[in-house]
Amino acid sequence: MDGNFFLLLMLLTALFGMVAMAISGPSANQASRRRVDLIRARHSGSHDAILETRMRKAISNRQTGAEMKMLTSLVPNPENLTKRLKATGKKWTLNNYMTTCAIIALVLCALMLLRGYPPLLAVMLSLAAGLGLPHIWVGRLITKRVxxxxxxxxxxxxxxxxxxxxxxxxxxxxxxxxxxxxxxxxxxxxxxxxxxxxxxxxxxxxxxxxxxxxxxxxxxxxxxxxxxxxxxxxxxxxxxxxxxxxxxxxxxxxxxxxMSSESKASAYIIGALPFLVFGMICYINYGYMSPFFTPDPAGLFGLSLMQVIGIGGMCWMAIGAFIMAQMISFEI
Missing domain, CATH: 1.20.81.30 (Type II secretion system (T2SS), domain F)
Structure with missing residues (x-):
């Protein structure tokens, strides 16, 4: 329990630090001083001023590259990810994207640890959600814009x-x-x-x-x-x-x-029905479904038998949904 509390404290500290860094911007005094220096250098005709202006421009262009190099260790292919972010039409940067992924992962991990889940399972599921949910959202924005x-x-x-x-x-x-x-x-x-x-x-x-x-x-x-x-x-x-x-x-x-709308509607209904029934049973009689939310330290990865069966059922449903999506996909 002490180890879980210490890990939760570290996650919350990292979360608050990342939120503060995302919200806080550059100093207003430094930004105004920088703009004044740029204007003075732009209107000065001396050779040194022109050279200094070119150096400032080169340094400002290198900052983005430094940021990309800093995130290369976390992103397997930052060029493709940057291309996807530009395809959304939004002014998002790679730093914003990775910050969002980290915040989602930390929040979910903290919530799962508070619910009593094993630390390894909480970290694995939170990482999967933190990397998967923003990726899906960016893909939806790209598809909508295209x-x-x-x-x-x-x-x-x-x-x-x-x-x-x-x-x-x-x-x-x-x-x-x-x-x-x-x-x-x-x-x-x-x-x-x-x-x-x-x-x-x-x-x-x-x-x-x-x-x-x-x-x-x-x-x-x-x-x-x-x-x-x-x-x-x-x-x-x-x-x-x-x-x-x-x-x-x-x-x-x-x-x-x-022509394929009927098949899609059937797939949506069949896919959503188990989750709707699960939610209704939890609302009517939560005590009956409480073992599904209770981890079992003696089980596989700390999961109870109902949780293992539920994960297996969702995997089979995902396979069936993928097969139906391929059956109604046509190339023109």
Whole structure:
């Protein structure tokens, strides 16, 4: 019991420290002094001031890399994780993501230790939840944003087609889409135009967006522009045909979703029914289900027989849900 209390105290101390670090920001006096120094250096024409400005910029650019190196030991592939965070469209950093994972893991571990679970089981389950729940949430945000982008992308192509037919160059049509189309489409095209303005080629700017979005629709768009630039032809007609193809793909996806809706509803009902019955029984007669929440030191990993059976049942349900999801998944 003393060991559990000491471990719980350490977890709570680490949790409060991480929350304080996440909430607290940089000093206001230091930030104002830094801004004044930057303005003074920017408007000074001396060689030393220009050199100092370049050094400050280089150091500020290296801070992100240092932060990435500090978290490399905790993240197996920080580049892919950073790419996923950028694909959400939110201004989240790798440091914010890892702080959230650690807070979730520490809170769950503290709660399980207070409930009397074995320390090893509490640490394992809390780590799994701390790493899994943010990953699932980020995946849902990416999927939602990609769906919004895909639904509005044909409208952007048609707007580009009208601009090209009216005599505008391709760079101007990209700016028009960035300013006229709302949502993720306008945001991504705005990033493309900004990259072109700072000196990158159109192919490089679009390929970076294609790598971040990872959607076949935008890949078709990039390939169409590349082929047209190499072989020539009517770009407006090419984009109009591409917009038609993408709308047909969207209609086919909606048709497949409608045809598989009955199977999905059945899977949701069958999957949720055991948890609903479990919750109702706990609400009506908690004493009957109390052994499920009581750990057994003599059992496997400190688990009682009911807990082992429950974990096994959830594993089998997860396998069945995976099989049903693969049966109704179609590639278009």
């Amino acid at each position: 769906l919004r982008f895909t639904s509005k992308f044909p409208d952007a192509l048609e707007l580009m087609t009208r601009g090209l037919r009216s005599g505008l160059p391709i760079s101007e049509t990209l700016s028009v889409v960035a300013s006229e189309v709302p949502g993720p489409v306008g945001e991504e095209f705005k990033l493309i135009t900004e990259r072109i303005k700072i000196g990158k080629t159109m192919d490089q700017a679009m390929q970076e967006t294609a790598d971040r979005l990872d959607t076949p629709e935008f890949q078709f768009f990039v390939i169409s522009l590349t082929i047209q630039r190499e072989t020539g032809g009517n770009l407006a007609e090419t984009l109009a045909n591409l917009a038609t193809v993408l709308r047909q793909r969207s209609q086919m996806k909606l048709k497949i979703r409608a």
